[in-house]
Amino acid sequence: MDETATQSLDDFLQRVPYVRFLGMRTELAGDEMTAVLPFSRHLIGNPMLPALHGGVIGAFMELTALAQLALADPGRRVPKTIDITVEYLRSGRAQDTYARAILRKVGRRVANVQVEAWQDSRAQPIAGLTGHFLMRNEG
Amino acid sequence: MAPHADALGLTLVSIEKGRGAMSAPWREELVGDPETGVIASGVVTALIDHTCGLAINSAMGEMVPIATLDLRIDYLRPAAPKSGVTAEAHAYRLTRTVGFVRAEAWDADRNDLVATAQAAFMLNTRAQPLKG
Numbered sequence: 205m206d207e208t209a210t211q212s213l214d215d216f217l218q219r220v221p222y223v224r225f226l227g228m229r230t231e232l233a234g235d236e237m238t239a240v241l242p243f244s245r246h247l248i249g250n251p252m253l254p255a256l257h258g259g260v261i262g263a264f265m266e267l268t269a270l271a272q273l274a275l276a277d278p279g280r281r282v283p284k285t286i287d288i289t290v291e292y293l294r295s296g297r298a299q300d301t302y303a304r305a306i307l308r309k310v311g312r313r314v315a316n317v318q319v320e321a322w323q324d325s326r327a328q329p330i331a332g333l334t335g336h337f338l339m340r341n342e343g
Numbered sequence: 344m345a346p347h348a349d350a351l352g353l354t355l356v357s358i359e360k361g362r363g364a365m366s367a368p369w370r371e372e373l374v375g376d377p378e379t380g381v382i383a384s385g386v387v388t389a390l391i392d393h394t395c396g397l398a399i400n401s402a403m404g405e406m407v408p409i410a411t412l413d414l415r416i417d418y419l420r421p422a423a424p425k426s427g428v429t430a431e432a433h434a435y436r437l438t439r440t441v442g443f444v445r446a447e448a449w450d451a452d453r454n455d456l457v458a459t460a461q462a463a464f465m466l467n468t469r470a471q472p473l474k475g
Contacts, residue, residue: 219377220374220375220376220377220383221371221372221373221374221375221377221383222372222373222374222375222383222385222386224372225350225372225373226385245346246346246347246349246350247346247347247350248345248346248347249345249346249347249348249393250345250408251345251346252408256347257345257347257348257389257392257393258389258392258410258411258414259347259385259388259389259390259391259392259393260347260389262385262388262389262392262414263383263384263385263386263388263389264385266384266385266388267385281376281378282375282376282378284418284421285384285418286417286418287415287416287417287418288388288415288416289413289414289415290388290411290413290414290415290416291412291413292410292411292412292413292414295410
């Protein structure tokens with residue numbers, strides 16, 4: 205993984221306050237990025253189950269898409285989210301959550317990204333996201 | 344109140360049968376674009392999801408366990424810098440098992456939207472909704 209790309213990812217993670225608010229971080233194995241959302245009480249939506257807030261899972265997957273874009277296309281401003289579709293498959297339990305993004309197309313102006321989130325088993329995802337993102341040139 | 348709704352500082356704006364509105368006030372730590380100070384779209388996502396649940400609960404007249412099936416959000420424009428966001432959701436159709444909801448979000452003016460959304464929820468889910 206070249207230095208510019210990892211620097212671009214670090215910039216994104218450190219400079220976006222909302223990333224820190226959720227407590228999200230990433231792990232890199234070569235060019236493969238896994239986003240990690242460590243469990244924290246402030247992420248709970250339903251205290252009875254308890255379950256992660258659906259909005260948290262959606263936001264985490266959106267940030268995973270943006271982080272993957274920062275890695276793939278360094279030196280740009282944070283892309284603007286155009287739209288997202290989130291599908292919830294299983295309830296998010298009170299434990300760590302992981303996500304990986306696939307860049308299905310990164311064009312000059314728009315990117316299409318697919319994200320999947322899981323907890324215990326990657327084969328049993330808890331949610332998926334498809335999003336379109338507006339790519340912005342520096343300045 | 345859900346801990347995450349507390350953490351975001353969500354406040355109830357209004358509630359009536361089948362409809363609910365809530366606000367997410369702007370805070371530095373909720374910013375998504377550090378260059379502009381605009382609130383993160385993820386906050387809007389969580390606000391809309393939460394407000395949709397509120398609309399369903401108000402439509403059913405009681406707090407029943409629900410689980411989001413899917414949620415589609417169009418971000419029409421960024422909110423104004425350092426501005427909070429308000430969302431209103433309308434649960435316009437409930438079957439025995441599924442609730443359909445539309446939602447809109449704005450920063451300053453109800454007629455100048457920042458996002459629109461469409462969602463479906465499973466109703467009356469038990470302790471482990473939609474488990475594999």
